[in-house]
Amino acid sequence: MEQNGIFISYDKRKELANAIQRIVIEQYISIHELLEKYINALLNLPELLYPLLPKNKKVPLSTHYILSDRIRSVHIDNGVTYEITSEEEYRVLYSYNDEIANAVEKYNSAKAKIIREIPSFDWCEWNDDVIKLNYGELKYHTFSNNGFADVNVMMDYIPYERSQCALLSEFLGKCINEYEPKEISRVRYHYDHRHSSPALYIYGIRKNSSETRDSEIYSAGRFYNDWKIYEVSLELYPMADELIKIFKDMENGLNEYKKKFERSMKRLEDINTVHEFKETVGKFKK
Amino acid sequence: MEQNGVFISIDKRGKLADAIDRITNSEEGSLCYVLNKYVHALLDLLTYLQPFVPKRQKINIDGYYVLSDEIKMNYLGRAYKLESKRQLEVLCKYSNEIADVISKYNSAKAEIIREIPSFDWTRWGIGEIKLNHGMLRYCREIKDPFDNFKFGLRYIPYERLDYVTLSEFLSKNKKPPTIKKIGVLEYDYYYIFITPALHIYEIKEDNAMKFASLIYSTDMYSSGQTKFYISLELYPMADKLIEFFKDMENGMSIYKQEFERKLKRLEDINAMHGFKATLEKLRE
Numbered sequence: 001m002e003q004n005g006i007f008i009s010y011d012k013r014k015e016l017a018n019a020i021q022r023i024v025i026e027q028y029i030s031i032h033e034l035l036e037k038y039i040n041a042l043l044n045l046p047e048l049l050y051p052l053l054p055k056n057k058k059v060p061l062s063t064h065y066i067l068s069d070r071i072r073s074v075h076i077d078n079g080v081t082y083e084i085t086s087e088e089e090y091r092v093l094y095s096y097n098d099e100i101a102n103a104v105e106k107y108n109s110a111k112a113k114i115i116r117e118i119p120s121f122d123w124c125e126w127n128d129d130v131i132k133l134n135y136g137e138l139k140y141h142t143f144s145n146n147g148f149a150d151v152n153v154m155m156d157y158i159p160y161e162r163s164q165c166a167l168l169s170e171f172l173g174k175c176i177n178e179y180e181p182k183e184i185s186r187v188r189y190h191y192d193h194r195h196s197s198p199a200l201y202i203y204g205i206r207k208n209s210s211e212t213r214d215s216e217i218y219s220a221g222r223f224y225n226d227w228k229i230y231e232v233s234l235e236l237y238p239m240a241d242e243l244i245k246i247f248k249d250m251e252n253g254l255n256e257y258k259k260k261f262e263r264s265m266k267r268l269e270d271i272n273t274v275h276e277f278k279e280t281v282g283k284f285k286k
Numbered sequence: 287m288e289q290n291g292v293f294i295s296i297d298k299r300g301k302l303a304d305a306i307d308r309i310t311n312s313e314e315g316s317l318c319y320v321l322n323k324y325v326h327a328l329l330d331l332l333t334y335l336q337p338f339v340p341k342r343q344k345i346n347i348d349g350y351y352v353l354s355d356e357i358k359m360n361y362l363g364r365a366y367k368l369e370s371k372r373q374l375e376v377l378c379k380y381s382n383e384i385a386d387v388i389s390k391y392n393s394a395k396a397e398i399i400r401e402i403p404s405f406d407w408t409r410w411g412i413g414e415i416k417l418n419h420g421m422l423r424y425c426r427e428i429k430d431p432f433d434n435f436k437f438g439l440r441y442i443p444y445e446r447l448d449y450v451t452l453s454e455f456l457s458k459n460k461k462p463p464t465i466k467k468i469g470v471l472e473y474d475y476y477y478i479f480i481t482p483a484l485h486i487y488e489i490k491e492d493n494a495m496k497f498a499s500l501i502y503s504t505d506m507y508s509s510g511q512t513k514f515y516i517s518l519e520l521y522p523m524a525d526k527l528i529e530f531f532k533d534m535e536n537g538m539s540i541y542k543q544e545f546e547r548k549l550k551r552l553e554d555i556n557a558m559h560g561f562k563a564t565l566e567k568l569r570e
Contacts, residue, residue, distance in 0.1 A: 004296055004297060005299075006296075007294075008292050010290055014457070168518075169514045172296055172299050234452075234456075
């Protein structure tokens with residue numbers, strides 16, 4: 001950064017663009033693919049647990065739900081029971097986990113054990129988890145505390161040491177004299193399973209200020225292609241050194257969450273395999 | 287511009303942004319501002335001229351158009367309403383014929399209608415304006431009166447300029463940039479958009495045929511932020527482009543003056559008609 005301009009290095013701009021590309025495209029795609037598999041494995045699980053209770057056995061869970069061969073909803077007026085979707089079934093399994101496991105345990109302890117394990121597969125359980133990284137920590141937030149809500153999570157990267165927060169347009173713009181020096185307080189990565197790319201935000205706080213509230217300084221939006229990444233890397237260039245470190249650190253943090261999902265998925269796959277094996281053995285016995 | 291990067295000067299980038307802004311903004315004092323006022327004054331004029339002929343009178347203008355309270359289109363014996371822009375085009379094209387008919391009922395209106403072709407900028411014949419680094423001329427897309435309410439000026443620099451953008455410079459490792467030369471800068475105004483666009487063309491030659499090929503374009507919704515990115519993208523050519531844009535601005539001011547002169551006349555007519563309409567209402 002010089003007094004009357006800024007030198008933009010090919011290599012540094014490119015390095016920043018690559019760091020952005022890795023977290024908003026490559027890392028995002030791999031998380032997305034992993035979650036697709038994870039959700040599919042989860043949705044398969046209830047099928048393996050059926051029948052939850054032997055024929056003609058029924059245990060009421062609430063005024064709305066009843067446990068029988070599967071979990072069914074009860075019509076409040078006439079008592080007729082209806083099948084529910086796998087997603088809803090998960091929510092009930094999560095909310096009435098102990099009650100269902102206790103009821104199932106009388107007939108099948110293996111199934112009961114799996115049911116008790118179900119809340120551990122829920123990503124909402126990680127709310128407020130923090131992963132310590134090289135230059136900052138990555139904090140996980142969910143929007144909902146309901147079990148197995150849509151995968152709509154935010155990961156806030158909070159650097160241990162704050163550094164200057166400046167955008168190229170601010171630096172080159174005319175209003176540079178009015179610009180109030182700010183520091184990067186956090187970088188937010190918003191993952192939403194319904195979208196094909198994440199939203200990336202940079203938050204800043206006034207330098208040497210006692211304020212605790214930071215504000216959004218830059219939003220890269222949700223749509224990324226080569227041109228967009230070029231524009232983002234140019235706009236964020238004055239913070240390139242710091243952001244390259246932050247994005248690499250975030251990438252490591254995101255990998256940790258991927259590992260968490262992979263571990264849970266491994267367990268889900270093991271359960272599925274054991275059940276399939278038992279089913280096959282049962283068929284042979286017959 | 288250095289071997290391993292680009293130095294961007296605050297002042298030069300600012301100057302380039304200002305030069306682009308002076309051409310493409312729609313604020314008071316700009317050509318776009320006058321054009322917007324001019325088009326509105328023309329459309330206002332039409333409402334003052336209506337009804338053209340007294341109730342139930344219908345006069346054929348040609349096989350397609352009918353003159354009644356407004357100018358309508360004749361299709362299979364039925365008259366269809368035309369948008370104001372089209373009515374003005376017809377008024378301009380058949381100015382004398384329409385004025386002759388109307389003069390039987392209202393001589394003042396007929397006189398204004400005879401004047402309408404003089405408001406059509408495609409007939410002004412300003413011609414080529416020789417400037418310091420290039421020349422500016424009006425470019426016609428459609429040979430209709432008022433050019434479909436579009437207004438385009440082409441600046442042709444005397445010496446073609448190598449076209450290199452910042453994004454090409456900063457990602458040159460990817461693929462070597464193809465050498466293009468700026469042959470034409472175009473100011474493109476259309477009355478339904480807030481701001482005019484600026485297009486950059488290279489001149490290509492194919493089988494001895496010369497044609498302009500678009501290489502860069504600002505859009506017609508340019509905000510402050512997009513203007514910043516435009517000035518950044520065009521930065522490697524800043525020195526020369528600042529000269530070209532200043533030149534264009536000078537040439538454009540000749541058109542602006544002409545528009546202002548005609549606008550004065552339009553506003554006078556509108557004011558007079560507005561006054562007459564108010565008097566009539568008071569009499570009623």
